Amino acid sequence: xxxxxxxxxxxxxxxxxxxxxxxxVGCKGCVTVCNVGGEKEVGVLAVILKIARKKEGNPIEIDExxxxxxxxxxxxxxxxDIFDQYDAVLSMACGVGPQFLSEAYPSQRFFxxxxxxxxxxxxxxxxxEERCAGCGTCVIHHYxxxxxxxxxxxxxxxxxxxxxxDGKCEIAKDVECIWDTIVKKKMEQGRLEDLRTIRAPxxxxxxxxxxxxKSIREELVQ
Amino acid sequence: xHLKNKxxxxxxxxxxxxxxxKGVNVSAMVNSATRVQKAxxxxxxxxxxxxxxxxxxxxxxxxxxxxxxxxxxxxNCRDRNRIALQADLLAAYGxxxxxxxxxxxEDPGLGDHHQTKAVDDIDLMTLFKAVSTLQTGKDLAGNxxxxxxxxxxxxxxxxxxxGDELEKELSRMAxxxxxxxxxxxxxxxxxxxxxxxxxxxxxxxxxxxIPTVMLLKSVGMARYLDRHLNVTISKDLIQRLMRAPDKxxxxxxxxxxxxxxxxxxxxxxxxxxxxxxxxxLQKLLDRV
Numbered sequence: 416x417x418x419x420x421x422x423x424x425x426x427x428x429x430x431x432x433x434x435x436x437x438x439x440v441g442c443k444g445c446v447t448v449c450n451v452g453g454e455k456e457v458g459v460l461a462v463i464l465k466i467a468r469k470k471e472g473n474p475i476e477i478d479e480x481x482x483x484x485x486x487x488x489x490x491x492x493x494x495x496d497i498f499d500q501y502d503a504v505l506s507m508a509c510g511v512g513p514q515f516l517s518e519a520y521p522s523q524r525f526f527x528x529x530x531x532x533x534x535x536x537x538x539x540x541x542x543x544e545e546r547c548a549g550c551g552t553c554v555i556h557h558y559x560x561x562x563x564x565x566x567x568x569x570x571x572x573x574x575x576x577x578x579x580x581d582g583k584c585e586i587a588k589d590v591e592c593i594w595d596t597i598v599k600k601k602m603e604q605g606r607l608e609d610l611r612t613i614r615a616p617x618x619x620x621x622x623x624x625x626x627x628x629k630s631i632r633e634e635l636v637q
Numbered sequence: 638x639h640l641k642n643k644x645x646x647x648x649x650x651x652x653x654x655x656x657x658x659k660g661v662n663v664s665a666m667v668n669s670a671t672r673v674q675k676a677x678x679x680x681x682x683x684x685x686x687x688x689x690x691x692x693x694x695x696x697x698x699x700x701x702x703x704x705x706x707x708x709x710x711x712x713n714c715r716d717r718n719r720i721a722l723q724a725d726l727l728a729a730y731g732x733x734x735x736x737x738x739x740x741x742x743e744d745p746g747l748g749d750h751h752q753t754k755a756v757d758d759i760d761l762m763t764l765f766k767a768v769s770t771l772q773t774g775k776d777l778a779g780n781x782x783x784x785x786x787x788x789x790x791x792x793x794x795x796x797x798x799x800g801d802e803l804e805k806e807l808s809r810m811a812x813x814x815x816x817x818x819x820x821x822x823x824x825x826x827x828x829x830x831x832x833x834x835x836x837x838x839x840x841x842x843x844x845x846x847i848p849t850v851m852l853l854k855s856v857g858m859a860r861y862l863d864r865h866l867n868v869t870i871s872k873d874l875i876q877r878l879m880r881a882p883d884k885x886x887x888x889x890x891x892x893x894x895x896x897x898x899x900x901x902x903x904x905x906x907x908x909x910x911x912x913x914x915x916x917x918l919q920k921l922l923d924r925v
Contacts, residue, residue: 618752625746 416445416536417509418543419452419529421460427505428467430526434475434502439464439528440494440516441481442508449543452507452529454481460507460528485512491519498523534565551621551628557609558597564617566593572614574598640679640707640736641789644820644845648678650906651925652709652822652847653918655680657697659690666697667704669915674706676922679736681822681908684711688748695725695734702733709791710734715742718758719767719777726771730786738791738822739764765790765816772817794821794846796835797867803834814844822908824868825851827891829898831869836902845905850895852914852921853878853888885917893924 421427431437439461447453461477468475478501483490485508494516498504503524506513510531517525533545548565554572555562564570568578568586574594578585582595601607619625643650655670657663670680680701684694698708710729712722729737741761745753759767767777774785792813798806810821826832826848839846853859853870856879862868863875874891881887892909899907911918 616752619754620746620752622754624754626744 416448416534417511417531418449418533418535418545419446419509419531421451421456421507421529422527424463424467427460427464427526427528431464431475431503431505432473436476436478436501438478438480438494438497438501438504440485440504440506440508440512441479442483442485442506442512443481444484444486444508446508446529447481449537450541452509454479457481457507482508485515488515488519491515494520549622550617550619551625552618554617557614559600559604561593561597561600563593563597566591570617572617573610639789640709641819643678644789644905648906649900649904650678650847651676651922652679652681652906652908653677653915654849654908654910655682655697655701655708655915656686657682657692657694657700659692661692663692663697663700665915667700669911669918670701670706671704672916673918673922674704676919676925677706678906679707679709681709681738682711684713684740684742685716685748686743688715688743688745688750690748690750695729698729698734699732707736708734709736709738711738711740712764713740713742714757714759714761714764715745715755718756719763722759722764723767723771723776726768726786726788727782730788735787736789736791737768738793739768739818740793761792762812762816765792765813765818769817789820790818791820791822792818794823796823796826796832796846796848797869799834803838806835807838810839810844820845820847820905823848825849825862825910826895826899827851827853827868827870827874829895829902841903841905847906847908848899848904849908849910850892850899851910852892852912852917854912854914855884858912885914888914889917889921889924892921896925 439457441452441454441457443453450456457479461479465475465477480494482493485491485506498520499522503526504516505526505528506516507528510527513525513527534547534549535543535545538544545565547562550564554564563572563574567574568584569576571594575592575598579592579595582592584590584592598610601609640650653673655666658666682694682697682701685691694711698710701708717725739761745751745755768788768790770777771782772785772787774782776782794810795806821844823846856875859870859875859878863870878884878887896907909918909921
């Protein structure tokens with residue numbers, strides 16, 4: 416899923432400083448699962464913002480609404496009747512949500528309350544880690560189900576590099592060197608020779624590097 | 638006298654594009670350049686235009702500088718991150734390259750290495766800021782430099798636009814000028830009338846604009862430019878080329894006329910793009 420973190424209170428307060436009445440919109444998709452932008456977090460942020468603004472002597476009115484998904488035009492319609500009753504709309508969805516809202520309601524102003532970080536999952540309660548870079552051409556089968564594109568700092572197809580030490584990456588002592596893990600797994604399974612293949616330079620056209628992407632499924636297009 | 642001084646005294650400057658080789662055989666580039674060096678004020682060395690891999694602009698420019706020729710090194714945002722860009726700018730200045738031209742760089746999808754990543758770590762305006770920061774004696778991280786460069790900085794401007802697009806282009810040109818751009822290279826011109834709307838809006842005495850004069854190598858090329866690349870070439874001009882018994886001589890005659898028109902209009906100079914006809918440059922420059 417998409418993992419996001421809430422922006423700092425200071426940043427959010429600065430974005431909405433000129434508004435007296437806003438709609439705070441959550442999303443029941445990924446950001447609910449990663450506990451950053453669901454119904455509960457919308458409620459908490461609304462309270463915090465109202466208290467902060469009251470303290471500043473500049474009270475704000477905030478209504479709350481959490482959509483099934485902000486990345487789906489069908490659910491984006493759920494605020495059709497109310498969107499123009501506000502000075503602005505603050506979205507707690509990933510970066511996709513406020514853009515779908517902006518496109519559906521061009522006369523309104525939309526602000527992001529979260530920073531969208533990566534595609535990943537929870538490794539323990541409260542900790543999420545990146546697993547996929549969305550490069551558009553999955554190669555994890557070459558690496559026993561571990562993705563060096565997303566998980567190696569240098570996205571190396573052939574590793575590890577000289578910065579790998581004691582299973583850690585040179586960028587920080589708490590960052591796993593995924594190439595160390597890949598090599599160990601291959602050794603354990605007696606398939607180290609798999610890594611002797613020199614792979615062709617990666618085709619980055621299918622990743623973000625090839626420009627904005629689109630996925631079309633003919634059978635579903637009406 | 639360097640290019641900057643020539644600009645300062647108002648000399649009509651002649652620039653020539655000099656493409657580095659795709660390979661290591663530099664003799665054709667060096668010979669073409671040295672043959673016309675007396676008539677050319679500086680050689681613009683492109684940085685892998687159309688995303689086609691070849692010898693870098695820094696390499697090509699250094700080779701020409703070593704022969705005593707003044708160059709303009711092109712720098713793009715596509716192929717290098719901010720560390721490499723700054724490093725190469727320092728290297729260039731250290732090797733005597735005093736002039737640079739910043740460009741965004743075409744998407745790799747247009748070139749011959751489709752599968753690569755474009756870097757685009759910083760964009761063009763940030764690149765100009767990086768240049769001006771280096772010129773204050775600091776790098777983009779705020780670290781002190783041991784000696785600061787002092788480049789003459791160029792950029793592109795599109796003189797062919799009209800209406801709203803012209804307003805946008807003028808705004809972007811002003812933005813570039815504020816960011817430290819000293820001169821602007823304009824696209825190929827074949828009819829000075831086609832850029833009249835631009836000329837009406839710009840004081841050519843205050844802004845150094847250098848249109849490109851491209852040698853038309855064939856009727857086919859002229860038609861292609863006109864149809865696909867938004868370069869206005871009149872039917873009359875195409876017919877004139879078609880009727881000419883010697884296309885090369887006629888092409889040089891056409892280029893000579895354009896150069897005279899550009900000069901008369903008050904532009905700061907011209908950039909000659911020989912499109913592989915570098916060996917004909919001398920003939921052209923003899924006529925100018």
